[in-house]
Amino acid sequence: MDAARLEDALHGAGLRATRGRMLVLDALDRRPHASAEAVLAEVRDALPGTSIQNVHNVLADLTGAGLLRRIEPAHSPALYERRIGDNHHHVVCTSCGAVADVDCVTGHAPCLTPGETGGFAISTAEVTFWGLCPSCQRSAA
Structure with a gap:
């Protein structure tokens, strides 16, 4: 997804379009049903100083704003997807x-x-x- 559409989605949800949020949304566009650890692996090169806690915080913010859906299959970590609504x-x-x-x-x-x-x-x-x-x-x- 292009940067302008990601920014629009974040602003529309009342969130600032930070680099971390945009990278997480982009990662989940490319890899739906990803765990926080998988998202971290996707964004680590672009955000070398980020941590799993930062990713969890961004995922929680995006889920709370209605931009992500969190699913929790049995025997699996929480997974996130962009397909909502x-x-x-x-x-x-x-x-x-x-x-x-x-x-x-x-x-x-x-x-x-x-x-x-x-x-x-x-x-x-x-x-x-x-x-x-x-x-x-x-x-x-």
Whole structure:
């Protein structure tokens, strides 16, 4: 994504367009479903003095501003993605941990409605599908 669009996204969310924020957004455009450690590896050359704590802080700021989505598959660190504002789910490989997006066939959020809400006003439902990715299927064959 070009720098002007990243700056516009940050300003639109009420955030300053710092170099660190722009690099993190760019890294997640190139590598969706990345952990904080993976983002650090992506930005380390451009920001040699940065730390994992700095990356966590930027990820928290961007998530809080609605520019990122944080997902937490079981047995995995938190993962971040730029695909926001739609109703999609994820599929996770039970062998290698690869994650991919799965569009919701219902189309509107939440796409699942519980029989009993306990008084909660439900706004979102998360679905995680588990299975073997194509690469792991080939390796297993």
